[in-house]
Amino acid sequence: xxxxxxxxxxxxxxxxxxxxxxxxxxxxxxxxxxxxxxxxxxxxxxxxxxxxxxxxxxxxxxxxxxxxxxxxxxxxxxxxxxxxxxxxxxxxxxxxxxxxxxxxxxxxxxxxxxxxxxxxxxxxxxxxxxxxxxxxxxxxxxxxxxxxxxxxxxxxxxxxxxxxxxxxxxxxxxxxxxxxxxxxxxxxxxxxxxxxxxxxxxxxxxxxxxxxxxxxxxxxxxxxxxxxxxxxxxxxxxxxxxxxxxxxxxxxxxxxxxxxxxxxxxxxxxxxxxxxxxxxxxxxxxxxxxxxxxxxxxxxxxxxxxxxxxxxxxxxxxxxxxxxxxxxxxxxxxxxxxxxxxxxxxxxxxxxxxxxxxxxxxxxxxxxxxxxxxxxxxxxxxxxxxxxxxxxxxxxxxxxxxxxxxxxxxxxxxxxx
Amino acid sequence: xxxxxxxxxxxxxxxxxxxxxxxxxxxxxxxxxxxxxxxxxxxxxxxxxxxxxxxxxxxxxxxxxxxxxxxxxxxxxxxxxxxxxxxxxxxxxxxxxxxxxxxxxxxxxxxxxxxxxxxxxxxxxxxxxxxxxxxxxxxxxxxxxxxxxxxxxxxxxxxxxxxxxxxxxxxxxxxxxxxxxxxxxxxxxxxxxxxxxxxxxxxxxxxxxxxxxxxxxxxxxxxxxxxxxxxxxxxxxxxxxxxxxxxxxxxxxxxxxxxxxxxxxxxxxxxxxxxxxxxxxxxxxxxxxxxxxxxxxxxxxxxxxxxxxxxxxxxxxxxxxxxxxxxxxxxxxxxxxxxxxxxxxxxxxxxxxxxxxxxxxxxxxxxxxxxxxxxxxxxxxxxxxxxxxxxxxxxxxxxxxxxxxxxxxxxxxxxxxxxxxxxx
Numbered sequence: 093x094x095x096x097x098x099x100x101x102x103x104x105x106x107x108x109x110x111x112x113x114x115x116x117x118x119x120x121x122x123x124x125x126x127x128x129x130x131x132x133x134x135x136x137x138x139x140x141x142x143x144x145x146x147x148x149x150x151x152x153x154x155x156x157x158x159x160x161x162x163x164x165x166x167x168x169x170x171x172x173x174x175x176x177x178x179x180x181x182x183x184x185x186x187x188x189x190x191x192x193x194x195x196x197x198x199x200x201x202x203x204x205x206x207x208x209x210x211x212x213x214x215x216x217x218x219x220x221x222x223x224x225x226x227x228x229x230x231x232x233x234x235x236x237x238x239x240x241x242x243x244x245x246x247x248x249x250x251x252x253x254x255x256x257x258x259x260x261x262x263x264x265x266x267x268x269x270x271x272x273x274x275x276x277x278x279x280x281x282x283x284x285x286x287x288x289x290x291x292x293x294x295x296x297x298x299x300x301x302x303x304x305x306x307x308x309x310x311x312x313x314x315x316x317x318x319x320x321x322x323x324x325x326x327x328x329x330x331x332x333x334x335x336x337x338x339x340x341x342x343x344x345x346x347x348x349x350x351x352x353x354x355x356x357x358x359x360x361x362x363x364x365x366x367x368x369x370x371x372x373x374x375x376x377x378x379x380x381x382x383x384x385x386x387x388x389x390x391x392x393x394x395x396x397x398x399x400x401x402x403x404x405x406x407x408x409x410x411x412x413x414x415x416x417x418x419x420x421x422x423x424x425x426x427x428x429x430x431x432x433x434x435x436x437x438x439x440x441x442x443x444x445x446x447x448x449x450x451x452x453x454x455x456x457x458x459x460x461x462x463x464x465x466x467x468x469x470x471x472x473x474x475x476x477x478x479x480x481x482x483x484x485x486x487x488x489x490x491x492x493x494x495x496x497x498x499x500x501x502x503x504x505x506x507x508x509x
Numbered sequence: 510x511x512x513x514x515x516x517x518x519x520x521x522x523x524x525x526x527x528x529x530x531x532x533x534x535x536x537x538x539x540x541x542x543x544x545x546x547x548x549x550x551x552x553x554x555x556x557x558x559x560x561x562x563x564x565x566x567x568x569x570x571x572x573x574x575x576x577x578x579x580x581x582x583x584x585x586x587x588x589x590x591x592x593x594x595x596x597x598x599x600x601x602x603x604x605x606x607x608x609x610x611x612x613x614x615x616x617x618x619x620x621x622x623x624x625x626x627x628x629x630x631x632x633x634x635x636x637x638x639x640x641x642x643x644x645x646x647x648x649x650x651x652x653x654x655x656x657x658x659x660x661x662x663x664x665x666x667x668x669x670x671x672x673x674x675x676x677x678x679x680x681x682x683x684x685x686x687x688x689x690x691x692x693x694x695x696x697x698x699x700x701x702x703x704x705x706x707x708x709x710x711x712x713x714x715x716x717x718x719x720x721x722x723x724x725x726x727x728x729x730x731x732x733x734x735x736x737x738x739x740x741x742x743x744x745x746x747x748x749x750x751x752x753x754x755x756x757x758x759x760x761x762x763x764x765x766x767x768x769x770x771x772x773x774x775x776x777x778x779x780x781x782x783x784x785x786x787x788x789x790x791x792x793x794x795x796x797x798x799x800x801x802x803x804x805x806x807x808x809x810x811x812x813x814x815x816x817x818x819x820x821x822x823x824x825x826x827x828x829x830x831x832x833x834x835x836x837x838x839x840x841x842x843x844x845x846x847x848x849x850x851x852x853x854x855x856x857x858x859x860x861x862x863x864x865x866x867x868x869x870x871x872x873x874x875x876x877x878x879x880x881x882x883x884x885x886x887x888x889x890x891x892x893x894x895x896x897x898x899x900x901x902x903x904x905x906x907x908x909x910x911x912x913x914x915x916x917x918x919x920x921x922x923x924x925x926x927x928x929x930x931x932x933x
Contacts, residue, residue, distance in 0.1 A: 113585065117595045120586035124600050127607035133663035135731040137803075374598060381599045498731030500663045505599070506606025 129507025131387065136464060138391060138409065138428075138497035139367040139471030145399050146489035148363050148477065158349065160223065163488035164443070166351035169309070171227075172200035172320065178234055178328045179340030189236055189336060190329015196243075197264070199257065199321030200346065201250055204312050224305035226320070227347040228279055228297045232289040234340035236329045240287040243324030245299060245346065246276040247307045250317035257319060264321050267307050277301040279322070289342060291334070305348045320346050351486075360402075360478030368413040368470045371463075379465040387502045389461035391454045397433040398447035399477065399491040404432045406474040407497060411463040417472025425472070426463050428497070429454045435480040442486035461501055471497060536773065536842040537872040543690075543703070543768060545900050546775065546837065548847045548868050548880065549909050551924045552619060553781050553831055555762040556705045558930070559637040559686045564628025565932030567905065572620035575889055575913040575922020578607045582918035605659045613652035613672070617861075617888045617922070620644050623682070628933075636687040639709075643682055645829060645859050648675040651721070662729040670725040670738055676718040676858045678826060680786065684709035686762065698771045705764030705779075712757040715745045716788040716826065718858060734811075736800035743791045743824055760784035760828060773839030781831040789823035829859035845870040847882075862886055868894065876900050880909065889914030889921050896926075905930030 114120035146157060146165055158166050176196040182189075226245070232238050247267040249258045258265035266274035277299040279287045289295045304320075311318040322344055328336075374382060397403045407428040410420040417425065431452050436444040463469050473495055544560030551573055558567045579587075583604060590596040608614050620643070627637020651673040656665065686707025693699035719742040728735040761783045768775035795817050802811040835849035847868040854861040868882035876899060884892035893916050896909030907928040914921030 114589045117590060117593060120589040120595075121600060121603075123582050123586035124590075124603040126583075127603060130606045130659065131661075132602060132659065133661035135661065135663045137731050140732060140803075378598045381597045385599055385602075496732060500731075502663075503599075503602065503661075505602040505659075 125506060127506035130505050132503040132505050133500060134503060135498055135500045136372070137369060138464070138469075138499050139369065139407070139473060140496045141365050141367055141473055141494075143363065143365070143475055143493040143495075144489070145401075145477070145487055145491040145493070148361070148475075157489065159489040160349075160351055162443075163490055164223065164351045165487040165489045165491075166223070166349050169202065169305075169348040169350065171345050171347035172202055173343055173345040174198040174200040174322065175341035175343050176322070176326060177341055178236075178238060178326060179336050179338045182328060182336060184336060184338045186335045187333055188331055189334040190331060191327050192329055193241075193325060193327045195324070196240075196326045196342075197321065197323040198344070199248060199264075199319040201317060201319045202308060202312060202348075203317070204315065223300075223351040224302040225349055226277075226299045226301070226305060227349060228299055229294055229345040229347075230279075230287070230289045230297075231294045231343040231345070232291060233343060234328065234334075234336045235291050236334040236336055237291045238289045238342055239327045240279055240289070240342075241325040241327065242285050243279045243287060243322055243326075244276040245279060245304070245320055245322045246274055247304060247311070248319050248321045249311065250319055252317050255317075257321065264323060266321075267311075269303055275301070275303045275307055277304055279324075305350055308348055309350060320348075322346075360404075360476045362474060362476045364416065364418055365473045365475065366414060366417040366470050367473070368415075368468055371411075371467055371469045372465045373467045374465045379462050382465050382501075382503060383458040383462040385504045386458035386461050387504055389456040389458070389464075389499055389501045391428050391456060391497060391499045392451065393429055393431050393454070394449065394451045394494075394496040395431045395433045396447050396449040396494040396496075398436050398444055399493060400435050400438045400442055400444050400480055400486060401477045402432070402435050402480055403493050404430065404476045404478065405493075405495050406430045406472075406476075407495070408472040408474075409463050410470045410472065411466050411468075412470060413468035414470040417470045418474065420470075420472075426456075426460050428456075428471075436491075438486070443488060444491055456499070461499070464499055464501065533773075533839065533842045536839055537875045539770065540875055541872065541900070543701070543766075543770075545878070545898075546768075546845065546870075547766075547777070548835070548837065548849070548870065548882075549896065549898075549907060549926065549928075550833075551894075551909060551911055551926050552851075553621070553643075554779070555639075555684060555686050555707055555709065555781055556688060556764045556779065557928075558625040558639070559627055559635050559688055559705070559707075560703075561905065561930070561932070562629050562635070563902065563932035565626075565905070565930050567625040567928060567930035568623075569625070569926070569928040570620075570622035571909075571924070571926030572618070573911070573913075573922070573924035574616075574618040575920075575924075576617070577609060577612060577615045577889055577914065577921060579604060580607075580915060580919050580921050581923070583607070585918070602658075605655070608652075608655045608659055611652050613655050614648075614650040615888060616646070616648035616675075618644075618646035625930075627686075633690050634687065635690075636685070639682070639684045639686070641682045641684070642680070642714075644677065644679040646675075646677040647859050649673060654727070657727060657729060662731075666728055666730045668727040668729070670721040670727065672721075673725075674718070674720040674858070677716070678713060678786075678788075678859075679715040681712045681714055682709045682760075684762075688764070693770070698769065701768045701770060703764070703766040703768070705762070705766070707762050709760045709762070710757055711760050711784070711786050711828070713745075713786050713788045713826070716743065716791060716824075717745065718743045718824075732803065734800055734802045736798060738798040740796045740798075742794040742796065743788075743822070744794055745788070746790055746792055746821075758784060758786045760786070773845075775835075775837045777833075777835045777837075779831065779833045779835075781833075782828040783830055785825045785827045787823055787825045791822055791824060792818050793820040793822050794818050827857040829854045829857055829861060843872050845872070862888060866894070884911070884913070887913065891915065892920070892922075893917075903932050905932065 182192050248264045408425045410417045433450040437446040439445050542562050623641025625639040629635040651670050653668040654670050657668050688705040690703050692701035722739040725738040762781040764779045766777040797815045799813045832852040837847040849866045851864045853863045864887040866884045871879040878898045880896040882894035892913040894911040898907040909926045911924035912920035
């Protein structure tokens with residue numbers, strides 16, 4: 093006889109003898125509840141999410157972000173290139189060549205679309221630059237070595253009417269700093285004034301000049317037409333055999349990189365995240381029963397801020413699996429809490445040295461706790477990053493905000509019904 | 510043992526004077542054979558039938574099953590809910606609330622059945638042979654494991670499983686037991702000394718023992734779940750009642766009984782199940798369960814199991830010894846009172862706590878004894894027993910039951926025994 097049949101049969105016999113047949117479901121249930129009163133304390137996760145600032149801001153910055161060697165988050169401006177004609181000047185030749193020395197000058201216009209800072213435009217304009225530089229790549233298309241001498245890069249406004257560079261006396265009208273000195277930076281190997289580019293090869297340099305990039309960005313943000321212009325001398329050829337075509341160029345590519353202290357808009361930056369999690373997977377009857385048994389439920393939110401920014405997290409729960417909890421009808425959203433945490437401790441450079449955290453507990457009713465008892469629930473997290481009060485806020489790509497939420501459900505079991 | 514011998518000798522010499530109580534006038538005691546004055550036991554009692562002073566055949570069977578959590582009424586209520594498709598998770602939680610703190614969940618089972626054939630050779634000697642099948646089972650789920658479901662994981666996240674185990678042994682037994690009755694000694698009112706002894710050839714037919722290793726544990730926090738549980742098991746490869754390769758061993762039983770029939774007083778000591786059985790051809794199995802999950806709800810998805818048979822071995826299993834002391838006296842014409850104590854059983858996988866019993870036998874009609882008793886101790890702390898019998902010259906019938914852990918429906922276990930004998 094199968095055990096599943098045997099046991100009820102045995103119980104039926106026992107029932108007949110002892111008279112312990114429950115008269116109703118309520119009576120049966122009351123019998124089961126005749127044990128000692130206890131509380132089952134069940135802790136289940138609600139949500140855990142980590143917001144890396146790099147990723148969060150990427151939604152707002154329509155530019156490529158890069159991480160500098162010290163971890164600082166920087167913005168890459170779309171690069172621009174211009175060619176220094178060497179073949180056309182020297183003429184096509186095959187055989188012993190050079191050296192020839194002659195002046196060169198050219199530039200490339202940057203447009204506003206190259207630097208789309210979204211809601212950060214004002215912040216970037218007023219930002220304290222941590223660092224700014226331009227990466228220069230010079231590609232030598234000619235089969236002869238080239239050396240740039242006293243070759244400087246500067247910012248020159250473009251006359252919107254003529255489309256020409258502003259000039260003074262036939263020379264570029266370089267943008268100047270507060271002292272009237274032209275904002276220029278020389279392209280050079282080491283401490284000298286020359287920059288060698290091997291034949292048919294490329295050479296790289298980094299122009300460290302916050303003033304240069306800052307001015308470029310400011311002018312772009314002001315809606316002006318602006319160009320980065322290179323000007324100097326070039327020497328091509330070294331007397332050895334070479335082949336050079338009339339179209340050969342020294343192709344100069346400039347990629348400004350901007351690492352600045354972020355000062356966010358006063359309203360801050362908001363990002364939503366929804367985390368769907370499997371619930372206790374109880375059917376309606378069980379969920380209702382558990383809700384009725386729930387003495388209390390406490391949601392614990394643990395918010396950790398490892399950014400130089402202030403953080404505020406709004407957490408809701410919806411009893412469903414959703415891509416966006418905040419898009420659920422308002423009546424379905426169960427507000428959990430709003431937690432704020434101050435910026436992490438920063439050093440003199442505005443870089444976070446120690447995270448700050450905030451842990452809060454929120455009581456839920458049994459009915460609210462029922463949201464965790466279905467097959468799925470979704471925690472919605474609305475994270476707002478807002479400007480720190482005073483001080484510097486140097487964002488590093490690894491800066492993060494972590495939120496962990498769990499719910500402790502206290503369920504009655506046993507005890508006199 | 511030396512002290513016991515001295516006590517017995519002193520009792521034999523001085524007993525007649527010390528035991529001054531006389532059987533009440535007209536009491537049934539004087540008309541009832543000694544065998545029937547021995548209160549039936551629901552566990553192993555190898556001398557139960559050989560004491561009967563008639564040649565005959567006795568068929569008997571019985572079983573005992575108990576736990577420390579679920580009462581009969583609970584079980585019935587749960588089945589009622591299941592039958593009506595109304596069971597809820599909360600109902601199971603209510604049941605779990607009954608698991609005693611610190612003890613975990615315990616199961617205890619024992620069953621036997623078989624036949625006996627034998628009878629007396631004169632006034633002083635009886636001999637009988639028996640063939641029986643017997644099984645023992647015990648299970649324990651460590652309180653830490655129960656605690657996870659009963660108490661939750663807020664106050665505690667680490668759960669050791671080191672004391673969880675389940676053991677079951679089934680045997681075939683062929684025994685021969687005899688008793689020697691001496692007395693009355695010294696005078697007509699003197700003591701009757703009964704010495705019993707015998708042996709059983711015990712052949713294990715199945716064995717399974719599973720224990721969690723000491724390093725088995727669970728970690729359940731709100732943000733992670735980890736489990737590393739290893740169950741080492743010894744399992745019979747095949748259950749074959751005709752296979753003698755599982756081995757067989759002799760198990761010894763002894764009994765000493767002193768009775769003053771005219772005083773209606775008796776003392777008895779019984780030592781049963783002394784011995785071990787060697788179970789051969791067992792697979793040594795190792796089962797591991799590992800979980801590393803971020804969410805408690807994803808445990809099954811991350812569960813990794815492994816099963817390996819690492820060896821084939823033989824083990825020696827010490828049977829649960831029974832050391833039982835009993836005393837009985839006639840209180841009046843109808844009532845016999847028995848007190849017994851079964852000592853705690855240790856040193857074996859089948860461990861039983863001390864158990865005491867106060868029993869009464871009512872013989873309003875001599876051939877129809879009614880028995881009612883109270884048990885203290887044991888695995889479930891308290892119990893109630895009852896039974897009735899029919900004891901005639903040619904027919905013997907006895908039915909006995911026990912409610913363990915509470916009275917009837919509030920009990921957490923039951924025991925029953927049925928015996929039917931035919932005498933020539």
